[in-house]
Each structure stands twice: as structure tokens, then as C-alpha cells.
Amino acid sequence: MIDQNKLPHSFEITACGTAAQTAKAIKDMTVRGAPAIGAAAGFAMAQAISENPKTSAAARATIESTRPTAVDLFYSTKRVFDAAAQATDGAKTAWSEANAIAGESVAACKAIGETGLDEVFGKRKKMRIMTHCNAGWLACVDWGTALAPIYAAKASGLEPFVYCTETRPRGQGARLTAFELSNEGVDHAIIADGAAAWLMKKGEIDAVIVGADRIAANGDTANKIGTFGHAIAAKEHGLPFFVAAPTSTIDPGLENGESIPIEERDENEVHLVRGVDEAGVVRTVRWTNPASHARNPAFDVTPARLITQIITEKGISTPSRIKELVE
Amino acid sequence: MIDQNKLPHSFEITACGTAAQTAKAIKDMTVRGAPAIGAAAGFAMAQAISENPKTSAAARATIESTRPTAVDLFYSTKRVFDAAAQATDGAKTAWSEANAIAGESVAACKAIGETGLDEVFGKRKKMRIMTHCNAGWLACVDWGTALAPIYAAKASGLEPFVYCTETRPRGQGARLTAFELSNEGVDHAIIADGAAAWLMKKGEIDAVIVGADRIAANGDTANKIGTFGHAIAAKEHGLPFFVAAPTSTIDPGLENGESIPIEERDENEVHLVRGVDEAGVVRTVRWTNPASHARNPAFDVTPARLITQIITEKGISTPSRIKELVE
Numbered sequence: 001m002i003d004q005n006k007l008p009h010s011f012e013i014t015a016c017g018t019a020a021q022t023a024k025a026i027k028d029m030t031v032r033g034a035p036a037i038g039a040a041a042g043f044a045m046a047q048a049i050s051e052n053p054k055t056s057a058a059a060r061a062t063i064e065s066t067r068p069t070a071v072d073l074f075y076s077t078k079r080v081f082d083a084a085a086q087a088t089d090g091a092k093t094a095w096s097e098a099n100a101i102a103g104e105s106v107a108a109c110k111a112i113g114e115t116g117l118d119e120v121f122g123k124r125k126k127m128r129i130m131t132h133c134n135a136g137w138l139a140c141v142d143w144g145t146a147l148a149p150i151y152a153a154k155a156s157g158l159e160p161f162v163y164c165t166e167t168r169p170r171g172q173g174a175r176l177t178a179f180e181l182s183n184e185g186v187d188h189a190i191i192a193d194g195a196a197a198w199l200m201k202k203g204e205i206d207a208v209i210v211g212a213d214r215i216a217a218n219g220d221t222a223n224k225i226g227t228f229g230h231a232i233a234a235k236e237h238g239l240p241f242f243v244a245a246p247t248s249t250i251d252p253g254l255e256n257g258e259s260i261p262i263e264e265r266d267e268n269e270v271h272l273v274r275g276v277d278e279a280g281v282v283r284t285v286r287w288t289n290p291a292s293h294a295r296n297p298a299f300d301v302t303p304a305r306l307i308t309q310i311i312t313e314k315g316i317s318t319p320s321r322i323k324e325l326v327e
Numbered sequence: 328m329i330d331q332n333k334l335p336h337s338f339e340i341t342a343c344g345t346a347a348q349t350a351k352a353i354k355d356m357t358v359r360g361a362p363a364i365g366a367a368a369g370f371a372m373a374q375a376i377s378e379n380p381k382t383s384a385a386a387r388a389t390i391e392s393t394r395p396t397a398v399d400l401f402y403s404t405k406r407v408f409d410a411a412a413q414a415t416d417g418a419k420t421a422w423s424e425a426n427a428i429a430g431e432s433v434a435a436c437k438a439i440g441e442t443g444l445d446e447v448f449g450k451r452k453k454m455r456i457m458t459h460c461n462a463g464w465l466a467c468v469d470w471g472t473a474l475a476p477i478y479a480a481k482a483s484g485l486e487p488f489v490y491c492t493e494t495r496p497r498g499q500g501a502r503l504t505a506f507e508l509s510n511e512g513v514d515h516a517i518i519a520d521g522a523a524a525w526l527m528k529k530g531e532i533d534a535v536i537v538g539a540d541r542i543a544a545n546g547d548t549a550n551k552i553g554t555f556g557h558a559i560a561a562k563e564h565g566l567p568f569f570v571a572a573p574t575s576t577i578d579p580g581l582e583n584g585e586s587i588p589i590e591e592r593d594e595n596e597v598h599l600v601r602g603v604d605e606a607g608v609v610r611t612v613r614w615t616n617p618a619s620h621a622r623n624p625a626f627d628v629t630p631a632r633l634i635t636q637i638i639t640e641k642g643i644s645t646p647s648r649i650k651e652l653v654e
Contacts, residue, residue, distance in 0.1 A: 008616040132521075163622070166597070168495060168519035171614060174597075178616035190597055190621040192495035193521045194459075194553020198627035201555065226521020228528065229560050236559050270493070270501075270517055273600045275612025285602025285610055287498060289335040289505035294517040295490070300525035 001031045001040065004138055008179040009275065009282045016040075019048035019059050026073070027066040029170070033139020034213045034249055035105050038072025042098035045080035049094040056081065068261040069222055069299045071214040071251045076101050102141050108246035108313035109143035116149025116244055116311045120207055121158055128206045130163040130196060133224035134176035135211025135244065145211040145244040147180065149311070154186050162188040163205060165196055167224060169270045169296060193226050197233035208234045212245035212310075219304030219319020220257025221245075225297050231306040240308040243319075247312050250326045257301035270294035328358045328367065331465055335506040336602065336609045343367075346375035346386050353400070354393040356497070360466020361540045361576055362432050365399030369425035372407035376421040383408065395588040396549055396626045398541040398578045403428050429468050435573035435640035436470035443476025443571055443638045447534055448485055455533045457490040457523060460551035461503035462538025462571065472538040472571040474507065476638070481513050489515040490532060492523055494551060496597045496623060520553050524560035535561045539572035539637075546631030546646020547584025548572075552624050558633040567635040570646075574639045577653045584628035597621035 003012045005028070014030055016022040022044035025031050031040045041063055048059030060077050067073055080097045087093035121127055135146035143151065153160045162181055167173035174190050181188040191199065199205050208230060214222040221227075221243050234241040254260060271288045288294065304319035314325045330339045332355070341357055343349040349371035352358050358367045368390055375386030387404050394400060407424045414420035448454055462473035470478065480487045489508055494500035501517050508515040518526065526532050535557060541549040548554075548570050561568040581587060598615045615621065631646035641652045 164619075165521075166495060166615075168493060168521060174615040174619075176616075178619035182616055182618040188619065190615055190619050192552060192597060192623070193519070194492075194495060194551075194556055195622065195624055195627075197556030197559060198552060198624055199622070201627070224521075225519060225525060229521055229524030229556055232524060232563050233556050233559055270519060273602060273612065273614050275600060275614035276617075277610050277612050283604050283610055283612055285600065285604050285612055287600050287602035288493075288501040288517055289503075289509055290603075291509040292491075292501075292505035292515060292517050295522065295526070296519070297522055297525055300522075300528070 001025065002138065003030050004032055004176060005030055008175050019044045019051055019063065022047060023063045023066050033134060034070040034072045034211065035109065035140040035145065035246060036138070037067060037070050038076045038248060039102040039105055039141050041073040042076035042080050042101040045077045046094035046098040049084050050091040053090050067263060069213045069263050072248050075248045105141045105246065106143065109140050109145060109148050111313035112145055112244050112246065112311055113143055113148030113152035115316060117152040117156065119309060119311060119316050120149050120209060120242060121153050126159045126161070128161045128163065128204060130165065130205045130208045131177060132165045132173060132210050132227050132230055133167045134172040136177055136180040138176050138180060139211065145246065146209040147177070148244065149209065150186060151184060154184060160186060162186055163199065164188055164190050165193045165226065165230070166190060167226060168193055172224065196230050200233055200237040200239060205239060207240045207242065209242040209244055212243050212249050213299055214260050215245060215250045215310065215322060216254040216257045216260060217252045217323045218256045219307060219310065219322045221302045221307060222257065222260045222262070222299050223302065225300050228300040228302045231302045235306050241306060242309055242311055243307050244311040247314055247325050250322060252323050252326050257303065260301055262300070263298040265296045265298045267294040267296050270296050328352065329465065330357050331359055331503060332357055335502050346371045346378055346390065349374060350390045350393050360461060361397040361399045361538065362436065362467040362472065362573060363465070364394060364397050365403045365575060366429040366432055366468050368400040369403035369407050369428040372404045373421035373425040376411050377418040380417050394590060396540045396590050399575050402575045432468045432573065433470065436467050436472060436475050438640035439472055439571050439573065439638055440470055440475030440479035442643060444479040444483065446636060446638060446643050447476050447536060447569060448480050453486045453488070455488045455490065455531060457492065457532045457535045458504060459492045459500060459537050459554050459557055460494045461499035461507070463504055463507040465503050465507060466538060472573065473536040474504070475571065476536065477513060478511060481511060487513060489513055490526065491515055491517050492520045492553065492557070493517060494553060495520055499551065523557050527560055527564040527566060532566060534567045534569065536569040536571055539570050539576050540626060541587050542570070542572060542577045542637065542649060543581040543584045543587060544579045544650045545583045546634060546637065546649045548629045548634060549584065549587045549589070549626050550629065552627050555627040555629045558629045562633050568633060569636055569638055570634055571638040574641055574652050577649060579650050579653050584630065587628055589627070590625040592623045592625045594621040594623050597623050
């Protein structure tokens with residue numbers, strides 16, 4: 001997998017030879033983004049079953065303890081575990097199932113791109129779209145979710161312009177979305193998270209698209225911290241606010257967003273910033289006041305009423321009808 | 328003056344021996360915060376008049392070109408310039424007027440603290456207050472504006488807890504407010520700007536207090552970028568949103584916030600982060616994608632309807648009646 005902690009300062013491929021290594025890569029965010037976590041978790045489960053079928057239940061618990069919020073993780077471990085348990089050749093079946101999950105993810109993201117292209121862009125050649133965090137191909141197996149319609153637009157000759165919110169504290173917008181868009185030749189500008197509402201007010205943003213880590217049955221959506229505030233600001237300015245996600249992100253067992261577990265991560269993610277110095281050396285510096293502590297909730301929940309449409313591989317839905325797509 | 332660009336990693340006092348040096352210190356944010364800019368601009372004007380009375384009009388234009396948004400700057404240059412022009416001993420009068428401005432600023436901030444203590448805290452012993460950017464004693468000659476009621480509360484035995492939003496891109500919250508609060512022994516936590524709305528939703532914030540760079544006659548308030556989004560989120564959650572500022576920040580000549588000039592600063596403020604590495608060396612790193620550009624509006628305007636009360640040295644006012652305080 002691509003080591004996303006090192007981007008954009010260096011591009012490194014990391015091999016995870018054991019289930020434990022893959023689980024660690026999920027936990028420390030070497031791999032991140034709900035669909036990519038889902039695919040990695042499926043492979044981690046297959047690795048664990050290959051390593052020792054007798055301890056695979058314990059291994060599943062370990063894998064599932066890495067990140068609590070993205071439901072794709074639990075979807076994948078369950079699917080691989082259950083498939084192997086019902087098969088005569090458990091390990092072979094597990095690998096096959098993990099590969100199927102990854103393949104389905106690619107197909108779902110491609111479909112989200114095509115559907116989202118029609119819904120978001122309509123027939124408009126130029127759209128200025130804001131996205132938060134990274135929900136592009138780095139966050140998925142390929143294509144992306146929130147960025148898939150933008151890539152589809154670019155490929156079909158439209159001229160999207162993307163505002164990437166930095167997405168403090170981890171900088172997935174400043175580091176990863178900006179990196180992807182540069183690679184794909186999509187015009188864009190990084191903005192501080194705090195600049196989003198003002199650019200909306202000034203008429204410089206036409207629509208917002210974000211990914212999702214978990215969607216409850218009523219359409220409430222957990223996503224990277226900051227999403228909720230941007231959704232409130234979009235509503236205030238009458239801008240459409242789209243969520244793009246595969247249906248594996250929908251958790252029909254959760255009535256609403258109140259019970260989605262929200263991960264609180266290490267405060268050092270706020271204090272420490274990694275970058276390149278003038279000599280080209282990658283360094284980590286502490287930028288905050290040394291004697292101070294930080295709070296670091298990693299996700300928030302955007303209530304369904306702030307979401308215009310949810311774009312999935314099975315089509316478009318208002319949040320209130322999202323459950324129908326998985327029934 | 329304290330070099331605020333170097334805080335909290337080192338505490339250095341910089342002497343500005345000429346008007347040009349003082350103007351440069353305002354422009355490059357060695358000194359920042361509307362009241363501190365106002366005081367520095369008054370002294371810069373006095374320096375210019377001492378250096379050469381004949382070129383003082385040109386010098387005034389130079390000083391006034393440093394930062395466009397904070398009205399305190401223009402208030403001070405005008406006041407010192409006009410006083411000197413009407414006096415027989417121009418230089419002596421200019422210095423006296425500049426000193427008077429600085430002294431009045433201290434008194435105004437102290438009064439804001441006392442008034443704000445009653446208004447914000449009421450009789451509550453524990454309040455969890457969010458503030459954005461830095462409007463403490465670093466931003467003023469002493470005491471601060473938004474932080475003055477918090478310091479007054481601490482001094483009178485109450486137990487304030489402060490959430491300091493990082494305030495990207497320059498980190499005035501993460502660097503300066505956190506530094507001040509540590510020094511004053513006030514409990515606090517730094518949060519990413521994007522975490523504010525979520526903590527409001529979770530019931531962890533009781534009120535918001537911010538400073539101001541310019542207040543229009545109708546109460547619309549320019550302040551650090553990000554303020555507007557926090558005000559929208561506070562309204563959404565029914566939280567009081569206070570602006571604390573001396574009446575010198577009110578610009579009765581501006582009908583509303585539409586015509587407040589908003590400074591757009593260098594994009595490198597988004598790309599570059601200054602901090603301390605593991606060896607204790609202060610370094611500047613680029614944390615964003617190397618090939619990407621950034622937008623960097625430095626201020627935004629919060630409409631009067633989102634502001635609960637404005638706290639000044641002359642008392643409390645609703646935004647709609649703020650003009651009466653300077654008539």
C-alpha cells in the first residue's frame with residue numbers, strides 16, 4: 001500500500017506481510033479513507049485466517065479495534081470471516097472474498113463518479129467545488145468517492161475547480177487531495193478550514209462534496225472532523241451539500257447518528273506537523289504552545305437535514321431514503 | 328515589542344528605532360492584534376514626525392498601507408498626525424498623543440474585562456468558553472479584549488476553561504492564546520478549527536468570545552478568518568457569541584460590513600509552518616503538496632445578526648445599537 005503518512009513529501013510503497021502489520025497500518029493511518037480501510041481490513045482478515053484459522057476470531061477482534069468509526073472496516077472483516085467459516089478451504093475462500101471486496105470497491109467508485117457527474121455538474125462546464133479531507137483514489141482502492149465525480153468531469157471535458165480544505169489536524173486536504181488533484185491536472189487551491197464559510201459568502205463556491213465513514217439509517221453521516229461545520233455553513237448559504245459513498249458505508253442497523261462511535265485520537269496530531277524544510281529534509285515540528293494540551297476528535301456527525309443528496313454506486317438518494325438502497 | 332512571529336518557540340523583544348522599522352513590524356506581523364497594531368501605528372506616526380515633519384504625510388501613507396483591515400491603525404495615525412499638525416511643537420505633541428493612545432488602550436481593555444466578567448460569566452463559577460485567534464494581552468497593550476473577561480474571571484476566583492481554536496493558517500490560537508493562558512494559569516485546550524462546531528453540538532462549549540478588527544455602524548464585525556463560520560455554528564447551537572473590542576474599533580462611517588476591506592495575505596502562510604523539531608531547533612517546513620497553490624483571505628465579516636452582544640470599555644451593546652457608543 002501507499003504510505004499516506006509520508007505523502008506528499010515522499011511516495012513510498014509499504015508491504016504488510018502479516019495480519020498484525022496490516023492492522024497496524026490501519027491504526028497508524030498508513031492506509032486511511034473508509035473504502036481503503038475496508039479493503040485493507042478484508043486483506044488483513046484473509047492474512048489472519050491464512051496464518052492460523054484457530055486464532056482468526058481473536059485476530060478479527062484485533063483488526064476491528066484499530067479504527068472505530070468507519071463501518072467499511074467491520075463490513076469487510078465480517079464478510080471475509082463469515083465466508084471462510086462456511087467454506088471447506090477457509091484460507092482460499094478468505095483471499096477470494098477479500099479480492100472481491102476490493103474489486104467491488106473499484107466498480108462502486110467508478111459508478112459514483114458517473115452518477116455524481118450528472119447530479120453535481122448537470123450541464124455546467126465550470127463548477128467550483130469544495131471538498132473536505134481526502135475522499136479520492138488514495139482513500140479508496142481506485143477513483144475515490146467525493147473526487148470521483150470531479151475526475152469524471154475532467155475526463156469528459158468539463159472544467160472543475162476544487163477548493164481543498166486543509167483538514168486539520170492531519171492535513172488530508174492540504175497533503176493528499178491536493179496531491180491527487182495535481183497528479184490528475186485538476187485546477188485547485190488549498191484553503192484553511194476557517195476560510196470555507198467566507199468563500200461561500202463571497203460566492204466563490206458552487207457546491208460541496210465529501211465522503212463518509214458511516215451513514216446511519218436516517219442519513220446522518222459521520223465523516224472527518226470539520227465536515228459538520230462546513231455543512232452548517234453550506235446550508236446558511238443555500239449551497240448543495242453532497243455525500244458520496246459506496247452503499248457498504250451505510251449502516252442500516254444504526255437508527256441515527258447519535259450512536260456512531262467517534263474516535264478521539266492522540267493530541268500530538270494537533271501539536272506536530274510534518275513537512276519539508278528548506279534543505280529538502282522531511283522533519284516533524286511542534287507548532288503549538290509547548291505547555292498546552294489539545295483535544296482531537298477525529299470525526300463528527302452531519303445530520304441528514306444538512307445533506308442535499310447522497311451519491312452511491314446504486315444511484316442518488318435523499319438522506320431520508322438512503323436505507324432503501326441497502327434493503 | 329514582543330516578536331509575536333517567534334512565539335511560543337522563543338520569546339524575543341524587538342526594538343523598532345525608526346518609523347520604517349515599526350511599519351515593517353506591523354506588516355510582517357511582528358506585532359499583531361487590532362489594539363496592538365493601533366498602539367504601534369501611533370508610535371510609528373510619532374517616529375515619522377520626529378524624523379522629518381515635512382515628509383510625515385508620506386510616512387503616514389506608508390504606515391497606513393501595512394494592514395488594511397484593522398481600523399485602529401487608521402484611528403491612531405490620524406489622531407497623532409492631526410494633533411501634531413495643530414501643535415507648535417509637533418514632535419513632542421505626537422509622542423504625547425501616541426502615549427495617550429497606548430494608555431487609553433490599557434484602560435479600555437481593563438474595563439472590557441470587568442464588564443465582560445459580569446455579562447459572560449454572570450454568577451456561574453465554571454464556564455467553558457471558546458475563543459478564536461488571539462485577542463489577549465499580546466494583541467493589545469495589556470489585558471486583551473476577548474481574553475480580558477477570562478482573566479478577570481480567573482482573578483476573581485471563577486474557573487474558566489478555554490477552547491483555543493488553532494486559527495489556521497497563522498496559528499494565533501495554537502501559538503499565542505495558548506501561550507498566554509499557560510502563563511496566566513488558565514485551564515485550556517487547543518482544538519482544530521474544524522472541531523468547534525462538533526464540540527458545540529456535544530454540549531462542551533457554553534459561549535464564544537472573539538475580538539474584532541473593525542466594527543461597522545450596523546454591528547457587522549471583521550475579525551480573523553474563521554470567525555464567521557464559528558458564529559454560524561454558535562447560532563445553530565443557540566450559544567451566545569460575544570465580540571469584545573474597544574470603541575476605537577468601531578468605524579461609524581461604514582454603514583455595514585460589505586465595504587470593510589479584507590486583506591488577502593501571501594499563500595505561503597498556508598504552506599509553511601514554523602515549529603520546534605525534536606532537537607529543539609526552530610524550523611520552518613512546507614506541509615502542503617508542493618505543486619499546489621493556496622488562497623489566504625486573512626479576515627472575514629460576521630454579520631450583526633449572528634452577534635449576541637458587543638462588549639466595549641463603555642459598556643455592553645447589541646450590535647444594532649453599537650453606533651450610539653461613539654456618537
